[in-house]
Amino acid sequence: MSTSTPAGARGARLGLGVDIGGSGIKAAPVDLAAGHFAAERVREVTPQPATPAAVAPVVAQVLASFEVADDTPVGITFPAVIQHGIARSAANVDDSWIGTDAEALFADALGRDVLVVNDADAAGYAETVFGAAKGVHGVVLVTTLGTGIGSALIVDGKLVPNTELGHLEIDGHDAEKKAADAARERHDLSWSQWAKRLQRYYSHVEDLLWPDLIVVGGGVSKKHEKFLPLLDLRTPIVPAQLRNDAGIIGAASLAAAAAGRDPREV
């Protein structure tokens, strides 16, 4: 793998974001003021089984592709509840993550401090600072539709972490098992059949939270015109703008914010 320097970003404040997913581990330097990648993204295949011991060296390998200054904030996303750096759930990941101090694990593997956050929280934060919910005050709910349903709740720009609204029990079922994009694929649902399930899900969520805006992310959001117009909600619902980049951009931005820097003013 070649060493890449963040060309074209001279003078910009950089962060580094890493997105750990079920199939790939992706990373890129992020221009924290502009909210976009400062160099091309690097991707490695997620090892299977994706245990902490197997994943940590791959994250280190991905990071080694970049020249990262000692004071560059590094944020890492993981698809589980992450409470103060510790993984607390494992809906679609290896069970051995539960109770793992992910921040200590990666700090050890990388030889530097990192921030570890839930994947949807990172993506949602990025959409709020740089994307579809930029400048929106009040209660913003960002959902990601993929293998599961991820959720991020942002209130006046402040993230309320680990809302896990994909696991609401609706009609006796774990909501994501019925309404995630993986359920659409698994059951070969038409767009209108899937939209009925999304309607049930989002109307329940809007009754619970009364958000000002709902943002829909995840890979399928690039086909938003196939299903968003079929939904009848009182809340405005819009597609995400940063798409696949949101996790990496959000992780880097949250790491910068945790280090006391406003990502928009660095």
Ligand code: BGC
């Ligand atoms: C997990 C969440 C995650 C979401 C999207 C859910 O199954 O519980 O932590 O954010 O999937 O990856």
